[in-house]
Amino acid sequence: MRRFLISLSTGLGLLAAPVSAEAASDGADVVACKGCEALLDLAEASPGRKDDRARDVYRHPVETLLFMGVRPDMKVGEYAPGGGWYSRLLAPYLAKQGHLTGLFFNPDAGPFDPAKINAEAAAFAGKVEGWSGVPARSVSGMTLKDVPEAELGTFDRILLIRMLHNMRRWNIADSEIKAMRALLKPDGMIGIVQHRARADAPYAYTDGSKGYLRQVDVVHLMELNGFELVASSEINANPKDLANWPEGVWTLPPTHALKDKDRAKYDAIGESDRMTLLFRKRD
Template sequence: MRRVLALLAVLALPATPVVAQHADHAGHAAAIDPALAAAVADPLREKDRARDKYRKPDETLAFFQVAPTMKVGEYAPGGGWYSRLLGLYLGPKGKLVGLYFDPTTGAFSAEAQKGIREGAAKYPAEVAAWSGQPADRFAAYPLDAVPEREKGTFDRILVMRMMHNLLRWNIADHEIRRMRELLKPDGMIGIEQHRARPDAPFAFTDGSKGYLREADVIKFMEVNGFSFVGRSEANANAADPANWPEGVWTLPPSLSGAKDEADKARLRAIGESDRMTLLFRKRP
Protein backbone atom coordinates (compact mmCIF):
# COMPACT_ATOMS: atom_id res chain seq x y z
CA MET A 1 0.00 0.00 0.00
CA ARG A 2 2.79 2.43 0.87
CA ARG A 3 4.35 1.94 -2.57
CA VAL A 4 0.99 2.63 -4.20
CA LEU A 5 0.61 5.83 -2.19
CA ALA A 6 4.12 6.85 -3.15
CA LEU A 7 3.36 6.30 -6.85
CA LEU A 8 0.13 8.29 -6.65
CA ALA A 9 1.94 11.16 -4.96
CA VAL A 10 4.57 11.26 -7.70
CA LEU A 11 1.95 11.10 -10.48
CA ALA A 12 0.14 14.05 -8.93
CA LEU A 13 3.19 16.30 -9.18
CA PRO A 14 3.98 18.56 -12.17
CA ALA A 15 5.60 16.98 -15.23
CA THR A 16 9.15 17.73 -14.16
CA PRO A 17 11.93 15.35 -13.03
CA VAL A 18 10.63 14.53 -9.57
CA VAL A 19 12.22 11.17 -8.83
CA ALA A 20 15.80 11.28 -7.62
CA GLN A 21 18.24 9.96 -10.20
CA HIS A 22 19.81 7.62 -7.66
CA ALA A 23 16.56 5.85 -6.76
CA ASP A 24 14.99 2.71 -8.16
CA HIS A 25 11.23 2.20 -8.45
CA ALA A 26 11.00 1.25 -4.77
CA GLY A 27 12.79 4.47 -3.81
CA HIS A 28 15.97 2.74 -2.65
CA ALA A 29 19.38 4.04 -3.59
CA ALA A 30 20.44 2.31 -6.81
CA ALA A 31 24.18 2.97 -6.78
CA ILE A 32 26.60 3.72 -3.95
CA ASP A 33 29.57 5.96 -4.66
CA PRO A 34 32.78 3.97 -3.95
CA ALA A 35 34.06 6.81 -1.77
CA LEU A 36 30.88 6.62 0.30
CA ALA A 37 31.13 2.83 0.57
CA ALA A 38 34.72 3.24 1.77
CA ALA A 39 33.68 5.80 4.38
CA VAL A 40 30.88 3.57 5.66
CA ALA A 41 33.33 0.66 5.93
CA ASP A 42 36.11 2.71 7.54
CA PRO A 43 37.50 1.11 10.74
CA LEU A 44 37.09 4.46 12.52
CA ARG A 45 33.32 3.78 12.45
CA GLU A 46 33.60 0.53 14.38
CA LYS A 47 31.53 1.79 17.34
CA ASP A 48 28.88 3.34 15.08
CA ARG A 49 28.45 0.36 12.77
CA ALA A 50 25.85 -1.45 14.91
CA ARG A 51 23.19 1.07 13.87
CA ASP A 52 23.93 0.89 10.14
CA LYS A 53 21.30 -1.83 9.71
CA TYR A 54 18.67 0.60 10.96
CA ARG A 55 19.99 3.88 9.56
CA LYS A 56 21.18 2.65 6.13
CA PRO A 57 23.66 5.55 5.79
CA ASP A 58 24.97 4.45 2.39
CA GLU A 59 21.50 4.20 0.82
CA THR A 60 20.32 7.35 2.58
CA LEU A 61 23.20 9.59 1.50
CA ALA A 62 23.11 8.17 -2.03
CA PHE A 63 19.39 8.94 -2.24
CA PHE A 64 20.08 12.47 -1.03
CA GLN A 65 22.60 12.68 -3.90
CA VAL A 66 25.43 13.75 -1.60
CA ALA A 67 28.73 13.77 -3.51
CA PRO A 68 32.20 13.83 -1.91
CA THR A 69 33.05 17.26 -3.35
CA MET A 70 29.94 19.00 -2.00
CA LYS A 71 29.41 21.52 0.76
CA VAL A 72 26.94 19.85 3.10
CA GLY A 73 25.24 21.19 6.20
CA GLU A 74 24.18 18.80 8.93
CA TYR A 75 21.45 20.39 11.03
CA ALA A 76 21.47 19.71 14.78
CA PRO A 77 24.40 17.25 14.72
CA GLY A 78 23.63 15.98 18.23
CA GLY A 79 25.76 13.03 19.26
CA GLY A 80 27.70 13.06 16.00
CA TRP A 81 26.75 9.69 14.51
CA TYR A 82 26.26 11.11 11.03
CA SER A 83 28.96 13.75 11.52
CA ARG A 84 31.59 11.08 11.98
CA LEU A 85 30.61 9.42 8.71
CA LEU A 86 30.23 12.69 6.81
CA GLY A 87 33.62 13.80 8.09
CA LEU A 88 35.22 10.73 6.55
CA TYR A 89 33.28 11.12 3.30
CA LEU A 90 33.49 14.89 2.77
CA GLY A 91 36.73 15.70 4.55
CA PRO A 92 39.15 14.92 1.69
CA LYS A 93 37.43 16.95 -1.08
CA GLY A 94 34.27 18.57 0.26
CA LYS A 95 33.11 20.62 3.23
CA LEU A 96 30.97 19.64 6.22
CA VAL A 97 29.25 22.39 8.20
CA GLY A 98 27.40 21.81 11.44
CA LEU A 99 24.25 23.95 11.56
CA TYR A 100 22.97 24.48 15.08
CA PHE A 101 19.63 25.76 16.36
CA ASP A 102 19.15 29.52 16.38
CA PRO A 103 19.38 29.96 20.15
CA THR A 104 17.45 33.25 20.05
CA THR A 105 14.16 31.70 18.90
CA GLY A 106 12.72 31.60 22.40
CA ALA A 107 12.66 27.82 22.54
CA PHE A 108 15.79 27.58 24.67
CA SER A 109 16.77 28.54 28.20
CA ALA A 110 19.83 30.68 28.84
CA GLU A 111 21.76 27.53 29.75
CA ALA A 112 20.65 25.79 26.54
CA GLN A 113 21.59 28.82 24.46
CA LYS A 114 25.08 28.72 25.95
CA GLY A 115 25.32 25.00 25.19
CA ILE A 116 24.29 25.53 21.57
CA ARG A 117 27.00 28.13 20.99
CA GLU A 118 29.63 26.04 22.76
CA GLY A 119 28.65 22.98 20.71
CA ALA A 120 29.08 24.88 17.46
CA ALA A 121 32.46 26.24 18.57
CA LYS A 122 33.77 22.72 19.34
CA TYR A 123 32.33 20.99 16.29
CA PRO A 124 35.14 21.46 13.70
CA ALA A 125 37.83 20.15 16.03
CA GLU A 126 35.63 17.24 17.13
CA VAL A 127 34.90 16.11 13.57
CA ALA A 128 38.58 16.49 12.67
CA ALA A 129 39.53 14.25 15.60
CA TRP A 130 36.85 11.68 14.69
CA SER A 131 37.77 11.55 11.01
CA GLY A 132 41.49 12.23 10.97
CA GLN A 133 40.89 15.05 8.46
CA PRO A 134 42.17 18.65 8.80
CA ALA A 135 39.93 20.88 10.92
CA ASP A 136 39.72 23.48 8.14
CA ARG A 137 37.55 21.01 6.19
CA PHE A 138 34.82 21.60 8.76
CA ALA A 139 32.88 24.55 10.16
CA ALA A 140 29.85 25.16 12.37
CA TYR A 141 27.44 27.99 13.13
CA PRO A 142 24.28 28.56 15.12
CA LEU A 143 21.68 29.71 12.59
CA ASP A 144 21.65 33.23 14.02
CA ALA A 145 25.40 33.61 13.45
CA VAL A 146 25.99 32.27 9.94
CA PRO A 147 28.20 34.75 8.02
CA GLU A 148 26.53 36.51 5.11
CA ARG A 149 29.10 35.02 2.73
CA GLU A 150 27.74 31.53 3.47
CA LYS A 151 24.30 32.23 2.01
CA GLY A 152 23.64 30.50 -1.29
CA THR A 153 26.74 28.27 -1.03
CA PHE A 154 25.41 24.92 0.29
CA ASP A 155 24.74 21.98 -2.03
CA ARG A 156 22.84 19.93 0.56
CA ILE A 157 21.47 20.27 4.07
CA LEU A 158 20.50 17.16 6.04
CA VAL A 159 17.81 17.17 8.73
CA MET A 160 17.97 13.81 10.43
CA ARG A 161 15.16 12.84 12.83
CA MET A 162 14.68 16.42 13.99
CA MET A 163 11.53 17.76 12.34
CA HIS A 164 9.34 16.62 15.25
CA ASN A 165 11.34 18.77 17.66
CA LEU A 166 11.17 21.81 15.40
CA LEU A 167 7.40 21.48 15.22
CA ARG A 168 6.77 20.89 18.92
CA TRP A 169 9.08 23.77 19.81
CA ASN A 170 7.27 25.98 17.28
CA ILE A 171 10.47 26.95 15.44
CA ALA A 172 10.14 24.85 12.27
CA ASP A 173 9.24 27.69 9.87
CA HIS A 174 12.04 29.89 11.17
CA GLU A 175 14.73 27.21 11.04
CA ILE A 176 13.80 25.77 7.63
CA ARG A 177 13.67 29.22 6.06
CA ARG A 178 17.10 30.03 7.49
CA MET A 179 18.39 26.82 5.94
CA ARG A 180 16.74 27.68 2.63
CA GLU A 181 18.76 30.91 2.51
CA LEU A 182 21.98 28.90 2.77
CA LEU A 183 21.26 26.62 -0.20
CA LYS A 184 22.40 27.22 -3.75
CA PRO A 185 19.59 27.87 -6.27
CA ASP A 186 19.42 24.13 -7.04
CA GLY A 187 20.36 23.00 -3.53
CA MET A 188 18.40 20.34 -1.70
CA ILE A 189 17.33 19.37 1.81
CA GLY A 190 17.21 15.72 2.79
CA ILE A 191 14.89 14.80 5.65
CA GLU A 192 14.79 11.57 7.60
CA GLN A 193 11.98 11.44 10.15
CA HIS A 194 10.02 8.99 12.31
CA ARG A 195 6.87 8.22 10.32
CA ALA A 196 3.35 8.06 11.70
CA ARG A 197 0.55 6.17 10.00
CA PRO A 198 -1.35 8.25 7.41
CA ASP A 199 -4.51 8.24 9.55
CA ALA A 200 -2.79 9.03 12.86
CA PRO A 201 -4.58 11.75 14.89
CA PHE A 202 -3.09 15.21 15.32
CA ALA A 203 -2.47 14.58 19.02
CA PHE A 204 -0.03 11.87 17.98
CA THR A 205 1.59 13.80 15.11
CA ASP A 206 2.22 17.24 16.62
CA GLY A 207 5.84 16.30 17.35
CA SER A 208 5.33 15.30 20.97
CA LYS A 209 5.53 11.56 20.18
CA GLY A 210 8.40 11.86 17.70
CA TYR A 211 6.26 10.66 14.78
CA LEU A 212 4.99 12.85 11.93
CA ARG A 213 2.79 12.08 8.95
CA GLU A 214 4.70 11.98 5.67
CA ALA A 215 2.05 14.02 3.84
CA ASP A 216 2.29 16.76 6.49
CA VAL A 217 6.08 17.03 6.16
CA ILE A 218 5.84 17.27 2.38
CA LYS A 219 3.17 19.97 2.59
CA PHE A 220 5.15 21.90 5.21
CA MET A 221 8.27 21.95 3.05
CA GLU A 222 6.32 23.01 -0.03
CA VAL A 223 4.78 25.93 1.88
CA ASN A 224 8.28 26.96 2.97
CA GLY A 225 9.78 27.23 -0.49
CA PHE A 226 10.69 23.71 -1.60
CA SER A 227 9.62 21.30 -4.33
CA PHE A 228 9.26 17.63 -3.48
CA VAL A 229 11.86 15.56 -5.35
CA GLY A 230 11.11 12.03 -4.16
CA ARG A 231 11.06 9.50 -1.35
CA SER A 232 13.08 6.44 -0.40
CA GLU A 233 11.98 3.47 1.69
CA ALA A 234 15.56 2.76 2.77
CA ASN A 235 14.71 3.50 6.41
CA ALA A 236 11.26 1.89 6.48
CA ASN A 237 10.41 -0.61 9.22
CA ALA A 238 7.06 -2.33 8.72
CA ALA A 239 7.39 -3.98 12.14
CA ASP A 240 6.98 -0.62 13.89
CA PRO A 241 3.27 -0.02 14.60
CA ALA A 242 4.09 3.67 15.17
CA ASN A 243 1.46 3.97 17.89
CA TRP A 244 3.46 3.79 21.11
CA PRO A 245 1.69 5.76 23.88
CA GLU A 246 5.02 7.11 25.12
CA GLY A 247 6.24 7.87 21.62
CA VAL A 248 9.12 6.73 19.47
CA TRP A 249 11.47 6.59 22.45
CA THR A 250 9.86 3.28 23.39
CA LEU A 251 11.92 1.64 20.63
CA PRO A 252 15.70 1.22 20.41
CA PRO A 253 18.03 2.80 21.12
CA SER A 254 16.17 4.57 23.96
CA LEU A 255 13.97 1.67 25.16
CA SER A 256 12.23 4.18 27.40
CA GLY A 257 9.75 2.58 29.76
CA ALA A 258 10.80 -1.02 29.07
CA LYS A 259 9.67 -3.05 32.07
CA ASP A 260 12.37 -5.72 32.13
CA GLU A 261 14.95 -7.52 30.02
CA ALA A 262 12.28 -9.57 28.25
CA ASP A 263 10.48 -6.37 27.27
CA LYS A 264 13.74 -4.88 26.01
CA ALA A 265 14.36 -8.01 23.94
CA ARG A 266 10.88 -7.72 22.40
CA LEU A 267 11.47 -4.09 21.46
CA ARG A 268 14.95 -4.78 20.09
CA ALA A 269 13.41 -7.45 17.86
CA ILE A 270 11.18 -4.76 16.35
CA GLY A 271 14.17 -2.52 15.72
CA GLU A 272 14.35 1.25 15.33
CA SER A 273 11.41 3.33 14.14
CA ASP A 274 9.73 3.32 10.75
CA ARG A 275 11.13 6.40 8.99
CA MET A 276 10.34 8.49 5.96
CA THR A 277 13.29 9.58 3.83
CA LEU A 278 12.39 12.59 1.70
CA LEU A 279 14.27 14.90 -0.66
CA PHE A 280 13.33 18.50 -1.46
CA ARG A 281 14.76 21.07 -3.88
CA LYS A 282 14.90 24.81 -3.21
CA ARG A 283 12.19 26.44 -5.28
CA PRO A 284 13.02 29.70 -7.14
Protein backbone atom coordinates (compact mmCIF):
# COMPACT_ATOMS: atom_id res chain seq x y z
CA MET A 1 0.00 0.00 0.00
CA ARG A 2 1.33 3.40 -0.91
CA ARG A 3 0.93 6.26 1.54
CA PHE A 4 0.38 9.85 0.45
CA LEU A 5 0.72 13.29 1.97
CA ILE A 6 -0.16 16.91 1.19
CA SER A 7 -2.49 18.22 -1.49
CA LEU A 8 -1.58 19.59 -4.89
CA SER A 9 -2.88 22.96 -5.98
CA THR A 10 -6.12 22.77 -7.94
CA GLY A 11 -4.38 24.53 -10.81
CA LEU A 12 -2.59 21.26 -11.58
CA GLY A 13 -5.89 19.44 -11.83
CA LEU A 14 -5.05 16.91 -9.13
CA LEU A 15 -7.33 15.88 -6.30
CA ALA A 16 -6.84 15.65 -2.56
CA ALA A 17 -8.08 13.08 -0.07
CA PRO A 18 -7.34 12.40 3.61
CA VAL A 19 -4.15 10.57 4.45
CA SER A 20 -4.50 7.25 6.28
CA ALA A 21 -4.07 7.26 10.03
CA GLU A 22 -1.38 4.61 9.52
CA ALA A 23 0.84 7.15 7.78
CA ALA A 24 0.20 10.25 9.85
CA SER A 25 1.11 11.02 13.41
CA ASP A 26 -1.62 12.03 15.84
CA GLY A 27 -3.15 15.34 14.91
CA ALA A 28 -1.26 15.74 11.61
CA ASP A 29 -3.43 17.82 9.30
CA VAL A 30 -2.31 16.17 6.08
CA VAL A 31 -4.08 15.18 2.89
CA ALA A 32 -3.17 12.94 0.00
CA CYS A 33 -1.75 13.93 -3.34
CA LYS A 34 -3.68 11.98 -5.95
CA GLY A 35 -2.07 12.22 -9.35
CA CYS A 36 1.44 12.60 -8.01
CA GLU A 37 1.80 8.83 -7.84
CA ALA A 38 1.41 8.42 -11.60
CA LEU A 39 3.96 11.15 -12.29
CA LEU A 40 6.43 9.66 -9.84
CA ASP A 41 5.95 6.22 -11.37
CA LEU A 42 6.93 7.68 -14.74
CA ALA A 43 10.01 9.29 -13.22
CA GLU A 44 10.88 6.04 -11.45
CA ALA A 45 10.80 4.23 -14.79
CA SER A 46 13.09 6.73 -16.55
CA PRO A 47 16.05 5.13 -18.37
CA GLY A 48 18.56 6.95 -16.17
CA ARG A 49 17.44 4.82 -13.21
CA LYS A 50 18.06 1.42 -14.79
CA ASP A 51 20.94 0.68 -12.41
CA ASP A 52 19.12 2.12 -9.38
CA ARG A 53 16.00 -0.02 -9.44
CA ALA A 54 17.53 -2.99 -7.65
CA ARG A 55 17.48 -0.91 -4.45
CA ASP A 56 13.84 0.22 -4.82
CA VAL A 57 12.59 -2.84 -2.93
CA TYR A 58 14.45 -1.59 0.16
CA ARG A 59 14.32 2.18 -0.31
CA HIS A 60 10.72 2.64 -1.59
CA PRO A 61 11.48 5.98 -3.24
CA VAL A 62 8.05 6.62 -4.75
CA GLU A 63 6.24 5.85 -1.51
CA THR A 64 8.76 7.92 0.45
CA LEU A 65 8.42 11.01 -1.74
CA LEU A 66 4.63 10.75 -1.71
CA PHE A 67 4.64 10.48 2.07
CA MET A 68 6.83 13.59 2.26
CA GLY A 69 4.41 15.47 0.04
CA VAL A 70 6.89 16.23 -2.71
CA ARG A 71 4.85 17.75 -5.55
CA PRO A 72 6.08 18.28 -9.12
CA ASP A 73 5.70 22.05 -8.79
CA MET A 74 7.94 22.39 -5.73
CA LYS A 75 11.42 23.70 -5.10
CA VAL A 76 13.17 20.78 -3.45
CA GLY A 77 16.56 20.61 -1.81
CA GLU A 78 18.39 17.29 -1.67
CA TYR A 79 21.02 17.34 1.05
CA ALA A 80 24.29 15.54 0.30
CA PRO A 81 23.10 14.03 -3.01
CA GLY A 82 26.24 11.92 -3.36
CA GLY A 83 26.09 9.60 -6.35
CA GLY A 84 22.65 10.83 -7.37
CA TRP A 85 20.44 7.86 -6.45
CA TYR A 86 17.52 10.10 -5.48
CA SER A 87 18.55 12.87 -7.89
CA ARG A 88 17.86 10.63 -10.87
CA LEU A 89 14.26 10.27 -9.69
CA LEU A 90 13.68 13.80 -8.48
CA ALA A 91 15.08 15.57 -11.54
CA PRO A 92 12.59 14.22 -14.11
CA TYR A 93 9.74 14.52 -11.61
CA LEU A 94 10.43 18.21 -10.96
CA ALA A 95 11.72 19.17 -14.41
CA LYS A 96 8.62 20.80 -15.92
CA GLN A 97 7.20 22.76 -12.98
CA GLY A 98 9.61 22.56 -10.09
CA HIS A 99 13.30 22.80 -9.32
CA LEU A 100 15.88 20.49 -7.75
CA THR A 101 18.80 21.92 -5.78
CA GLY A 102 21.64 19.80 -4.51
CA LEU A 103 22.58 21.07 -1.05
CA PHE A 104 26.20 20.31 -0.22
CA PHE A 105 27.98 20.45 3.12
CA ASN A 106 29.28 23.75 4.38
CA PRO A 107 32.90 23.09 3.35
CA ASP A 108 34.22 24.86 6.44
CA ALA A 109 32.06 22.95 8.93
CA GLY A 110 33.38 19.39 8.84
CA PRO A 111 36.25 17.13 7.78
CA PHE A 112 36.04 18.12 4.14
CA ASP A 113 38.24 19.37 1.34
CA PRO A 114 36.59 22.75 0.65
CA ALA A 115 37.77 22.82 -2.96
CA LYS A 116 36.21 19.41 -3.60
CA ILE A 117 32.87 20.32 -2.01
CA ASN A 118 32.67 23.59 -3.94
CA ALA A 119 33.50 21.79 -7.17
CA GLU A 120 30.83 19.15 -6.55
CA ALA A 121 28.19 21.82 -5.96
CA ALA A 122 29.18 23.66 -9.13
CA ALA A 123 29.11 20.46 -11.20
CA PHE A 124 25.83 19.09 -9.81
CA ALA A 125 23.44 20.44 -12.47
CA GLY A 126 25.63 19.15 -15.28
CA LYS A 127 25.92 15.73 -13.66
CA VAL A 128 22.16 15.46 -13.26
CA GLU A 129 21.66 16.43 -16.90
CA GLY A 130 24.08 13.68 -17.90
CA TRP A 131 22.39 11.12 -15.68
CA SER A 132 18.78 11.91 -16.50
CA GLY A 133 18.67 14.08 -19.62
CA VAL A 134 16.88 16.79 -17.63
CA PRO A 135 18.11 20.24 -18.76
CA ALA A 136 20.59 21.77 -16.35
CA ARG A 137 18.41 24.88 -16.05
CA SER A 138 15.95 22.81 -13.95
CA VAL A 139 18.67 21.91 -11.47
CA SER A 140 21.18 23.80 -9.34
CA GLY A 141 23.74 23.10 -6.67
CA MET A 142 25.11 25.09 -3.76
CA THR A 143 26.88 24.62 -0.45
CA LEU A 144 25.39 25.64 2.88
CA LYS A 145 28.10 28.25 3.36
CA ASP A 146 27.25 31.86 2.51
CA VAL A 147 23.80 30.97 1.13
CA PRO A 148 22.58 33.75 -1.21
CA GLU A 149 19.92 35.91 0.43
CA ALA A 150 17.61 35.35 -2.53
CA GLU A 151 17.49 31.62 -1.68
CA LEU A 152 16.35 32.13 1.91
CA GLY A 153 12.73 31.16 2.58
CA THR A 154 12.18 29.75 -0.93
CA PHE A 155 12.29 25.96 -0.51
CA ASP A 156 9.15 23.83 -0.12
CA ARG A 157 10.91 20.63 0.90
CA ILE A 158 14.39 19.51 1.88
CA LEU A 159 15.23 15.81 1.87
CA LEU A 160 17.76 14.42 4.32
CA ILE A 161 18.22 10.81 3.28
CA ARG A 162 20.46 8.46 5.30
CA MET A 163 22.89 11.21 6.20
CA LEU A 164 22.00 12.43 9.68
CA HIS A 165 24.33 9.89 11.35
CA ASN A 166 27.29 11.42 9.50
CA MET A 167 26.19 14.90 10.51
CA ARG A 168 26.13 13.71 14.12
CA ARG A 169 29.56 12.08 14.11
CA TRP A 170 31.12 15.05 12.31
CA ASN A 171 29.48 17.42 14.82
CA ILE A 172 27.79 19.48 12.09
CA ALA A 173 24.15 18.50 12.61
CA ASP A 174 23.02 21.66 14.40
CA SER A 175 24.74 24.09 12.06
CA GLU A 176 23.62 22.30 8.88
CA ILE A 177 20.01 21.94 10.05
CA LYS A 178 19.99 25.63 11.00
CA ALA A 179 21.12 26.53 7.48
CA MET A 180 18.46 24.28 5.96
CA ARG A 181 15.78 25.79 8.17
CA ALA A 182 16.66 29.25 6.85
CA LEU A 183 16.15 28.01 3.28
CA LEU A 184 12.62 26.74 3.92
CA LYS A 185 9.43 28.69 3.43
CA PRO A 186 7.42 29.40 6.61
CA ASP A 187 5.43 26.18 6.07
CA GLY A 188 8.32 24.26 4.53
CA MET A 189 9.23 20.76 5.64
CA ILE A 190 12.23 18.48 6.02
CA GLY A 191 11.79 14.81 5.23
CA ILE A 192 14.20 12.43 6.94
CA VAL A 193 15.04 8.80 6.26
CA GLN A 194 17.56 7.43 8.74
CA HIS A 195 18.94 4.07 9.87
CA ARG A 196 17.08 3.29 13.10
CA ALA A 197 18.70 1.99 16.29
CA ARG A 198 16.79 0.00 18.88
CA ALA A 199 15.07 2.17 21.46
CA ASP A 200 17.30 0.77 24.23
CA ALA A 201 20.57 0.99 22.30
CA PRO A 202 23.46 2.55 24.26
CA TYR A 203 24.82 5.97 23.43
CA ALA A 204 28.08 4.51 22.08
CA TYR A 205 26.04 2.77 19.39
CA THR A 206 23.82 5.75 18.58
CA ASP A 207 26.29 8.62 18.30
CA GLY A 208 26.50 8.24 14.52
CA SER A 209 29.61 6.08 14.47
CA LYS A 210 27.61 2.92 13.67
CA GLY A 211 25.19 4.60 11.26
CA TYR A 212 22.18 4.04 13.50
CA LEU A 213 20.30 6.70 15.50
CA ARG A 214 17.43 6.35 17.95
CA GLN A 215 14.19 7.76 16.60
CA VAL A 216 13.46 9.64 19.84
CA ASP A 217 16.85 11.38 19.57
CA VAL A 218 16.21 12.44 15.97
CA VAL A 219 12.85 13.94 16.91
CA HIS A 220 14.43 15.75 19.86
CA LEU A 221 17.27 17.12 17.69
CA MET A 222 14.84 18.49 15.12
CA GLU A 223 12.62 20.03 17.81
CA LEU A 224 15.63 21.79 19.31
CA ASN A 225 16.38 23.23 15.88
CA GLY A 226 12.96 24.74 15.28
CA PHE A 227 10.88 21.93 13.78
CA GLU A 228 7.81 19.96 14.79
CA LEU A 229 7.12 16.35 13.84
CA VAL A 230 3.96 16.19 11.71
CA ALA A 231 4.04 12.60 10.44
CA SER A 232 5.94 9.35 10.62
CA SER A 233 5.77 6.19 8.55
CA GLU A 234 7.02 2.61 8.53
CA ILE A 235 7.49 2.66 4.74
CA ASN A 236 11.19 1.90 5.12
CA ALA A 237 11.03 -0.36 8.17
CA ASN A 238 12.86 -3.70 8.15
CA PRO A 239 12.13 -5.84 11.23
CA LYS A 240 14.81 -8.33 10.13
CA ASP A 241 17.53 -5.80 10.94
CA LEU A 242 18.66 -6.33 14.54
CA ALA A 243 20.57 -3.03 14.43
CA ASN A 244 23.32 -4.32 16.69
CA TRP A 245 26.07 -5.26 14.25
CA PRO A 246 29.64 -4.66 15.54
CA GLU A 247 30.55 -3.11 12.17
CA GLY A 248 27.42 -0.99 12.22
CA VAL A 249 24.94 -0.49 9.42
CA TRP A 250 27.68 -1.08 6.86
CA THR A 251 27.53 -4.80 7.70
CA LEU A 252 24.33 -5.00 5.64
CA PRO A 253 23.90 -4.52 1.90
CA PRO A 254 24.75 -2.64 -0.17
CA THR A 255 28.10 -2.03 1.62
CA HIS A 256 28.85 -5.54 2.98
CA ALA A 257 31.64 -4.43 5.34
CA LEU A 258 32.49 -8.07 6.10
CA LYS A 259 32.89 -8.83 2.38
CA ASP A 260 31.94 -12.47 1.76
CA LYS A 261 31.71 -13.51 5.42
CA ASP A 262 28.09 -14.56 6.11
CA ARG A 263 27.08 -12.68 2.97
CA ALA A 264 24.03 -14.85 2.34
CA LYS A 265 22.83 -14.13 5.88
CA TYR A 266 23.05 -10.37 5.42
CA ASP A 267 21.57 -10.48 1.92
CA ALA A 268 18.58 -12.29 3.42
CA ILE A 269 18.16 -9.46 5.94
CA GLY A 270 18.39 -6.76 3.28
CA GLU A 271 19.07 -3.09 3.87
CA SER A 272 18.70 -1.43 7.26
CA ASP A 273 15.62 -0.72 9.32
CA ARG A 274 14.81 2.97 8.77
CA MET A 275 12.65 5.63 10.31
CA THR A 276 10.81 7.92 7.88
CA LEU A 277 9.83 11.26 9.41
CA LEU A 278 8.39 14.57 8.26
CA PHE A 279 9.03 17.81 10.13
CA ARG A 280 7.50 21.23 9.61
CA LYS A 281 9.37 24.47 10.21
CA ARG A 282 7.70 26.15 13.16
CA ASP A 283 7.46 29.82 14.06
